[in-house]
Amino acid sequence: MTHAPPFRRRTLLLAGSLLAFGAAMPGFATEPWPSKPITLVVPFSAGGPTDTQMRAMAVAVGKALGQPVLVVNQPGAGGTLAPAQMARNAAADGYTLVLITPAVFRLPHLQKVGYDALNDFSYVAGLTSYVYxxxxxxxxxxxxxxxxxxxxxxxxxxxxxxxxxxxxxxxxxxxxxxxxxxxxxxxxxxxxxxxxxxxxxxxxxxxxxxxxxxxxxxxxxxxxxxxxxxxxxxxxSQVPTFKESGYDIVVRSTVGIAGPRNLPAPVLSRLEETLRKAAQDPAYAKALDNESMPNRFEDSKAYRQYALTQFAADKRNVRELGLAME
The missing domain is CATH 3.40.190.10 (Periplasmic binding protein-like II)
Structure with a gap:
């Protein structure tokens, strides 16, 4: 009878132990995502234009993923309470997402906040913009x-x-x-x-x-x-821009979806692609059109770059204009 060398025996025993551990943990490392409902936190009261848009988006995303997307309204702190609480409390598993508004990037330059705008979020996708x-x-x-x-x-x-x-x-x-x-x-x-x-x-x-x-x-x-x-x-098209009228005023006000920091790459990628397709949903497009808001999908990389750029721009504007919260 031939025996495996000691080193090989230890390797086989370790591999067997890991397999047994995985079998003992249901879904360990192999559970498909998503396997349960997803929560999308909207930082505004129910019934408003943004809430209506996100509910239409949630239905489209839920159909694509095969799991319902539950919209939870959590207004407060100028639209930053919900992102701050998600960043602190949600697991980085893709089951809790939040709508991010530009206030998230501006408020840190005006007062102390309970989040780090550049490091506490996984920026999944930009969706639309408020048009000023x-x-x-x-x-x-x-x-x-x-x-x-x-x-x-x-x-x-x-x-x-x-x-x-x-x-x-x-x-x-x-x-x-x-x-x-x-x-x-x-x-x-x-x-x-x-x-x-x-x-x-x-x-x-x-x-x-x-x-x-x-x-x-x-x-x-x-x-x-x-x-x-x-x-x-x-x-x-009959309305000129401020630039055409002689004033260098452009407001970038992207609204998008983010999760907690360190979302697993496969989860982030699937969310990004699902949101890209859902952005073409007729009900969502109609909700945007009702408010004359553009459909401006941005992938994760572009949306994160927007976050970096907007954070720096808000810091500069607040400093140059001497603005302060009352």
Missing amino acids: AMSVPTDSRFKSLADVIAYAGANPGKLNVAAVGNGTLGHIATHQLQKQAGVQLNYVPFKGGADAVTALLGGHVDVMLEAGWGAMANGGKLRLLAVAEEQRLPKW
Whole structure:
């Protein structure tokens, strides 16, 4: 009878032990992903435009993966509470994801936060963008951005500009316009986009420099004067960009999906490809179109690069404009 050399016997025993350990642990290293429902945390209240979009996306992703995607609403801290809690508490297994808004990159430069924007997340994919624009009621005397600037120049501090909150992208864009045009504007912050739109339509402010205008513009209640984009919007091709109007103001406001840090590469890759396909879902596309939001899918690499770029840009803007939370 031939016996295996001692070294080989030890190797075989070790291999056998590992196989036995794997057999004793159901699904160990071999369990297919996903094998249970996935949770998508949306950092806004239920019923709003973004929530509606993400619910449509969740249905499409769930169908593609063969597991339901459950949407959980967790508003708070300007859209950063949900990402912060996910980063701290969720396992890096792909079963808990969160919607990331640009506030995640800006808030760390304004106050202490409970997350590291660049290291606590696995950036899976960018989906769309909030489109910032200057809008007025359709019966406004202002027919163009030039009209607004002319009035502001002749009436220092009397033009009321609405946007959401202090230190936000709308606030930053208003400061940039004021600085570049050499005028004095009266910035009026609101708690949310709906409040800002209501004030605009009610004549309590003169213009709004903010996202969230889509439904009202589609309904003919608001008129756009300029969009803070690199190029004109296909659906609103008659509206010039701020750049075309002489002001270097472009707001990048990408919204995307992330998981906790160190998501396994196969899980991240499958999520990325599933989101790419789900972005073409008709119900999701319609939800975007209702708010005039573009379908701008970005893969994981591009979305992470956006995070790095936006974090640096927000740091620079906050410092240069002297913004601070009140």
